[in-house]
Amino acid sequence: GENVEQHPSTLSVQEGDSAVIKCTYSDSASNYFPWYKQELGKRPQLIIDIRSNVGEKKDQRIAVTLNKTAKHFSLHITETQPEDSAVYFCAASYTGRRALTFGSGTRLQVQP
Amino acid sequence: DSGVTQTPKHLITATGQRVTLRCSPRSGDLSVYWYQQSLDQGLQFLIQYYNGEERAKGNILERFSAQQFPDLHSELNLSSLELGDSALYFCASSVGVSKDNEQFFGPGTRLTVL
Numbered sequence: 001g002e003n004v005e006q007h008p009s010t011l012s013v014q015e016g017d018s019a020v021i022k023c024t025y026s027d028s029a030s031n032y033f034p035w036y037k038q039e040l041g042k043r044p045q046l047i048i049d050i051r052s053n054v055g056e057k058k059d060q061r062i063a064v065t066l067n068k069t070a071k072h073f074s075l076h077i078t079e080t081q082p083e084d085s086a087v088y089f090c091a092a093s094y095t096g097r098r099a100l101t102f103g104s105g106t107r108l109q110v111q112p
Numbered sequence: 113d114s115g116v117t118q119t120p121k122h123l124i125t126a127t128g129q130r131v132t133l134r135c136s137p138r139s140g141d142l143s144v145y146w147y148q149q150s151l152d153q154g155l156q157f158l159i160q161y162y163n164g165e166e167r168a169k170g171n172i173l174e175r176f177s178a179q180q181f182p183d184l185h186s187e188l189n190l191s192s193l194e195l196g197d198s199a200l201y202f203c204a205s206s207v208g209v210s211k212d213n214e215q216f217f218g219p220g221t222r223l224t225v226l
Contacts, residue, residue: 032213043114043202043217044155051213089155098206098213099145099168102155 006103023090116218137205150199
């Protein structure tokens, strides 16, 4: 089955700096890669996703890149703010199996 | 608010007991997924239903079962509970299985087994 690895497990940045979280996946059939943000005790919230027919997608301060050949995808957050502090999860799925396989999560702390 | 609702928010019970968690998907969504989030295992897929039928199974124990009813709400039944079953249980829904993949999560049910 699919296996998703996520790095780093914790990330601390200064407010205004950029943050990058990286994930690799094992199943070349995977074609959908969402990112979720989870605040303590709350539900995971979809913040951005990318499908395998594009290499990059941007939404304001958030961008995701996908390298299908290397089977890795990354989340980039620019101009970080304290409210960006949360746990971020990457995930993967494919057309024949919609259930998400999640990475282990990255705890991002933005220092004011 | 994602539009997915889950009840109850919290559940405290004893080992050996049985509980039922309930989920109502977003209006129009036919697929329901159940995930378990524990400190040591992260977010793990348990089971998926689509329009009343089981569609996929993940790491779901035999002591756990689920169903989706004609009104599309779903229930996750956990029996012979063990301490290790303590976790956050999330339900997510999506439109279907052929096109849209976006899954929207409910607020979760926190289960504590004492």
